[in-house]
C-alpha cells in the first residue's frame with residue numbers, strides 16, 4: 001500500500017468470486033426446488049452488511065437476519081429479496097416492515113403482536129412457526145405446534161413456514177441428537193400441516209453444518225451463514241464430512257481479508273520489555289512493527305504474545321499485549337519492512353496465511369466470534 005497515498009489505516013477486503021464459489025457449493029448440492037437463504041445477521045458475520053449483502057443477494061433466494069432493524073437496513077440498501085427475521089421482534093420493532101419480511105415466531109404472544117400490527121397498519125407479515133426440538137432456545141415446544149397453528153388461524157395470519165434449529169450438529173462427530181431433532185421436527189411439520197390443512201411452503205431446519213452433512217435436513221429452504229463466507233462451521237463438521245465422503249470434496253474459500261498499514265518501526269534492545277504489563281522481553285536486538293489495530297477494532301486482546309500477522313509474505317509474531325488501538329509484531333527477521341507496508345491480520349499474503357480459525361483456536365473461541373466482532377467502523381471494500 002506504500003504506493004497508495006490515501007490508503008486507509010486498516011480495511012477489510014471482500015472477494016466476490018469466493019462468495020460466488022461458496023454459494024455454488026451449496027446450490028449445486030440442493031434440490032432445484034429448495035431455496036437458499038443467506039444469513040447476514042451481525043453485520044453479515046462481520047463482513048459488512050452494506051458491501052457484502054448486495055453481492056450475496058446475487059446468489060441466494062432469501063436473506064436471513066436476527067433483527068427487524070437489520071431487515072430495514074437491507075431494504076434501505078435496496079435489497080428486494082424476501083427476508084426472514086429470525087430473532088425476537090417486539091412491537092416497537094414491527095414498524096416500517098413490508099410484507100416481504102417474514103417473521104420466525106416463537107410464542108402465541110408474538111402471533112398476537114403480528115395480528116395487532118396488521119390491524120393498525122394494514123401490513124400483514126407472513127409468519128414461520130419456530131418449533132423447539134432440543135436446543136431449548138427459541139421456539140414453541142413440539143407439543144404446542146398445533147395450538148400455535150390454531151392461534152395463527154384465529155388471528156387470520158398467513159403461516160407460510162415451520163422451522164427448527166439444531167443444537168449440536170457442529171459440535172460432534174456423533175449425530176444421534178441431530179437425528180432425534182430431525183424426527184421431532186418431522187412430527188411437528190405433520191401436526192402443523194394437519195391443523196392448517198396444507199403443508200406450508202417453507203419448511204426449514206438446516207444451518208451450514210446440517211446442509212453440508214445431511215441432505216435430508218434441506219426440506220424446502222436452507223439457512224446458510226458461516227460457510228457462505230467460506231468457513232467450515234467447526235473442525236468436527238469438516239471431519240464428519242471427510243469421514244463420510246473422503247478428502248478433497250468441498251473447498252470453501254474465505255471471502256474476507258483484514259489488512260492494515262505498519263504505523264511505525266520500533267527498535268527494541270536485547271533485554272528490553274514491550275507494551276503494557278511488560279509481558280514480552282526481547283531476547284535479541286529486535287525490530288517491531290507497530291500496527292494501528294487493537295481490541296477496539298475486534299482483534300482479540302487474548303491474542304497478545306500468541307498470534308501472528310503477515311507482512312511482506314512472511315509471518316510476524318504478535319508480541320506484548322494487544323492494546324485498545326495498537327498492537328506490535330516482531331519483524332526482525334523480515335527484511336526491508338517500512339512504514340506504510342501492508343499488514344495482513346486475517347487472510348493471505350504471499351506464502352503466509354492467517355485464518356479466523358487460527359485466531360479462534362488461539363483465544364479459545366470460534367471463527368464465528370472472531371468474524372462477528374470485527375468493528376463495523378473498519379472500511380470494507382470489494383476486492384477487484
Ligand SMILES: *Cc1c(COP(=O)(O)O)cnc(C)c1O
Nearest residue numbers: 039086165207208223224225226
Ligand atoms: C445463525 C443462524 C443460522 C446460520 O448458521 P451457520 O452455522 O452460520 O450456517 C441458521 N439458522 C439460525 C436460526 C441462525 O440463528
